[in-house]
Amino acid sequence: xxxxIYVIIEHLRGRVADISYVMLxxxxxxxxxxxxxxxAVILGHDxxxxxSRLAADRVLYMEHPVFADFVSEAYQRALAGLIKEQMxxxxxxxxxxxxxxxxxxxxxxxxxxxxxxxxTLRADAEHGAIKFVSQICGGKIMAEGELPTxxxxxxxxxxxxxPEQGTAIQPPELVRIDAPALDDLRxxxxxxxxxxxxxxxxxxxxxxxxxxxxxxxxDHIEMAEALAKALGGVVAGSRPVIDQxxxxxxxxxxxxxxxVKPKLYLALGISGAPEHVEAIGDSEMIVAINTDATxxxxxxxxxxxxxxxxxxxxxxxxxxxxxKE
Amino acid sequence: MNIVVPIKMVPDLVxxxxxxxxxxxxxxxxxxxxxxxxxxxxxxxxxxLKEKGKGEVIIVAPxxxxxxxxxxxxxxxxxxxxxxxxxxxxxxxxxxxxxxxxVLANFIKTLRAELILTGVQAPxxxxxxxxxxxxxxxxxxxxxxxxxxxxxxxxxxxRKEYPGGMIAEMxxxxxxxxxxxxxxxxxxxVPISKVRATMKTAKIEEFPAAELETIGAPMTVRLFxxxxxxxxxxxxxxxxxxxxxxVEIFKERGVL
Numbered sequence: 001x002x003x004x005i006y007v008i009i010e011h012l013r014g015r016v017a018d019i020s021y022v023m024l025x026x027x028x029x030x031x032x033x034x035x036x037x038x039x040a041v042i043l044g045h046d047x048x049x050x051x052s053r054l055a056a057d058r059v060l061y062m063e064h065p066v067f068a069d070f071v072s073e074a075y076q077r078a079l080a081g082l083i084k085e086q087m088x089x090x091x092x093x094x095x096x097x098x099x100x101x102x103x104x105x106x107x108x109x110x111x112x113x114x115x116x117x118x119x120t121l122r123a124d125a126e127h128g129a130i131k132f133v134s135q136i137c138g139g140k141i142m143a144e145g146e147l148p149t150x151x152x153x154x155x156x157x158x159x160x161x162x163p164e165q166g167t168a169i170q171p172p173e174l175v176r177i178d179a180p181a182l183d184d185l186r187x188x189x190x191x192x193x194x195x196x197x198x199x200x201x202x203x204x205x206x207x208x209x210x211x212x213x214x215x216x217x218x219d220h221i222e223m224a225e226a227l228a229k230a231l232g233g234v235v236a237g238s239r240p241v242i243d244q245x246x247x248x249x250x251x252x253x254x255x256x257x258x259x260v261k262p263k264l265y266l267a268l269g270i271s272g273a274p275e276h277v278e279a280i281g282d283s284e285m286i287v288a289i290n291t292d293a294t295x296x297x298x299x300x301x302x303x304x305x306x307x308x309x310x311x312x313x314x315x316x317x318x319x320x321x322x323x324k325e
Numbered sequence: 326m327n328i329v330v331p332i333k334m335v336p337d338l339v340x341x342x343x344x345x346x347x348x349x350x351x352x353x354x355x356x357x358x359x360x361x362x363x364x365x366x367x368x369x370x371x372x373x374l375k376e377k378g379k380g381e382v383i384i385v386a387p388x389x390x391x392x393x394x395x396x397x398x399x400x401x402x403x404x405x406x407x408x409x410x411x412x413x414x415x416x417x418x419x420x421x422x423x424x425x426x427x428v429l430a431n432f433i434k435t436l437r438a439e440l441i442l443t444g445v446q447a448p449x450x451x452x453x454x455x456x457x458x459x460x461x462x463x464x465x466x467x468x469x470x471x472x473x474x475x476x477x478x479x480x481x482x483x484r485k486e487y488p489g490g491m492i493a494e495m496x497x498x499x500x501x502x503x504x505x506x507x508x509x510x511x512x513x514x515v516p517i518s519k520v521r522a523t524m525k526t527a528k529i530e531e532f533p534a535a536e537l538e539t540i541g542a543p544m545t546v547r548l549f550x551x552x553x554x555x556x557x558x559x560x561x562x563x564x565x566x567x568x569x570x571x572v573e574i575f576k577e578r579g580v581l
Contacts, residue, residue, distance in 0.1 A: 012487060069493070073466050097470040097487055100446070100504070104453030107541055108426065108461035115543050116453045132543070135551070137448050138338045141351070145546040155453060186466040186498035190482075195490030207580060231580070243366065243507040249490060256470065256486045256506070264580045271338065273448075285578055287571065288557060294341060296551070303574060304557030305567045316568040323572050323581055 001150045003036030003128075006091040008079065009054065010098050011042070012070060013192075016050050019094040022158050024055045024166030026121045027092055030130055031057075033123030034089055040172065043067045043078055048174070055168035064179040069189040072101035074182050080109055081180050087151045090121070090130065095155035097256060103155050113148040117274070120160035121147070135159070138273040139296035158278045198250035200234050201258075207233025208262045208283075210253055211241055212276075214269015214290065214309050218246040223313040224268065230320040236260070238276050254279045268309040272297025326380035326476065328371040329438045331429050331455065332364035332399070334389050335447045344548045351449075351548070353415060360395045363444025369508035370474055371442050372403040378476065380439075381405040385432060385532075387414045387425060393529060394520075400527040401515040407527060408432065412534025422455040423541030428534040429455070430462035435532075438500060440481065445469045445504035452542035460502035468497055469504030 005027040010017040020040075027038045040056035045068040051059045060082070066074045075098075083091055083106065093099035095116055107114035117134040119142075124131070130147040135157060147154070202208060209228040215221065221235070228235045237247040239254055253260055255275035261282035268289050270276060277300055280286060288301035289309045298304045305312070336342060336351060337359040345352035371382045384399045386392050388409040396407040410428050414420045433441065441463075443456045460467035472492075473484035481497045486506055497503070560570045575581040 012491070017488065070487075072468050097485070100454060101457065101467060101469045104422070104457035105461050105467055107453060108423070108458035111541065113541055113543060114423075114453045116450055134451055136451055137336055137342055137351075139551065140338060140342050141344070141449075142549050142551050143451055143543075143546045144549065145543045148544060186501070187468055188496050189493050190496055191494045193484070193492040193494065195492075231575075240362070244511045252490065256488060257490055259489075264575065264578070285580075287574070289567075292339065298557045298559075299551070299553040299555065301557035303560060303571070305560045305571075307564065307567060311564045312567060315564045316571060319568045319572045320575070320581065323576065 003034040004088045005031045006088040009042040010094045018163045021163035021166035023092040025161035030121045030123045033125040052171040055166045056172045058173045062179045066182045073187045075102045095157045114153045116155040202236045203258045206263045208236045210236040212238040212270030213240045227317045271295045327438045328440045329383045330371045331443045332386045334358040335361045361444045361447045365512045366508040367442040367505040369512040401520045401523040407529045410534045421542035424537040424539045426458035441502040456504040467502045470506045471503045472507040
């Protein structure tokens with residue numbers, strides 16, 4: 001049985017994503033107990049320079065011009081062959097907009113079990129079992145179990161490990177491996193659209209008044225704007241608010257939007273789903289207002305109150321304005 | 326063009342989630358289900374495409390509590406066919422996405438589907454999303470986190486989201502399975518009166534799911550509520566009291 005832990009490195013346009021380092025940290029802890037090696041796998045084109053900080057025993061580098069972009073079908077095909085041949089104890093993918101297109105397809109294709117939304121992996125050195133803990137239902141429920149043997153696929157979310165734990169000082173050993181034929185792909189990348197710069201860059205703002213589903217409808221955005229103006233900040237939002245078209249996509253805080261690090265993150269009617277929480281962890285102070293006392297956002301916030309944001313916003317705006325006089 | 330939209334009911338996260346005595350699943354008696362939000366976007370995207378071109382929108386879902394309402398609502402928005410997959414979805418290990426993908430593939434093979442749009446994920450997914458394994462079973466390409474679809478000449482022109490707001494414009498040869506993050510426009514609202522009227526005319530077809538094959542998902546799972554070492558200091562009182570205290574805190578921390 002192969003006791004190595006494979007990590008599929010996620011990178012886009014010359015930058016290794018933080019989740020890759022998080023996965024390397026998880027892999028190291030697990031491999032120490034299984035007695036296996038940490039093997040990073042990078043699919044790319046001219047990306048030798050990207051591997052230098054990967055904390056892996058070895059990097060398998062599959063080079064092909066198609067891998068200049070992320071193309072789900074190319075990744076699926078290339079990894080299917082490699083995983084089938086090696087059958088590592090575990091293969092880690094990011095539970096991201098990239099890993100999500102690949103891991104579940106491979107699970108069906110290779111008939112290998114898949115665990116998604118995994119936050120931590122812990123191996124029992126004595127029995128060799130690997131225990132996973134996943135975070136589901138918007139962070140309200142944890143699911144714990146044993147990673148099936150002999151080989152399993154895992155999709156990892158951030159939060160369980162710090163990226164620094166998966167970062168190395170010494171560059172790892174680099175081994176080139178052959179890519180399969182990839183000339184008849186049904187998925188092709190035509191172009192990239194850079195995120196609109198918009199009027200503000202929420203990643204650089206000191207004060208963010210961030211609204212979630214609790215804002216209820218577009219008419220209430222004005223109240224949030226008034227509060228933000230009083231505080232000298234700007235309005236941002238979570239996924240549902242952006243998908244409803246109530247705020248511009250440039251204001252999205254979360255997994256597919258921006259990560260922010262303001263002095264004050266005022267989370268109004270935001271429940272704190274993992275994909276939102278991962279983007280606000282570097283805030284100096286989070287204050288949360290929510291009608292649901294069990295909302296996960298209260299686990300992260302410094303201060304909180306259980307109430308309707310619509311009741312609070314106008315009063316708070318007034319009091320802030322008074323305090324500034 | 327036939328567009329198939331697989332949808333499913335998921336726990337309503339606004340409600341308190343109760344784990345049953347076995348500790349392995351959410352208590353079905355205490356659970357309120359709602360349509361997966363991403364599936365609602367998939368329905369909207371399908372209907373937008375139908376309105377631009379022609380063809381049928383076929384909505385298909387596992388037969389669980391509340392699904393009839395979700396199906397009739399989709400019909401009121403413009404879906405043409407409604408199909409329930411009948412089977413033992415409430416069995417303790419019945420409803421994982423690997424099982425669902427197999428059943429969906431069996432059903433979709435009976436249609437001439439050119440495009441399959443499904444929600445990119447669901448809040449209770451523990452074995453990945455349903456779209457990628459479905460694509461594998463059907464031998465079709467898959468792209469997820471899609472927030473815009475145009476169809477022309479046997480291809481779909483799509484917009485896929487990456488972290489940080491970057492978007493890739495991609496071309497996918499049809500037939501294909503796409504995981505929808507967001508429709509081009511927010512899901513439309515239909516008044517309840519229109520849904521009621523649709524109930525009188527629309528028909529829900531049934532397709533037997535047969536044996537549910539759950540292999541591919543983690544086998545035994547213990548559920549628990551997360552415990553955290555730190556928790557917010559809660560401010561009690563009415564809006565006035567809370568606002569006054571927040572202003573004090575903002576001053577102390579140099580925000581004001």
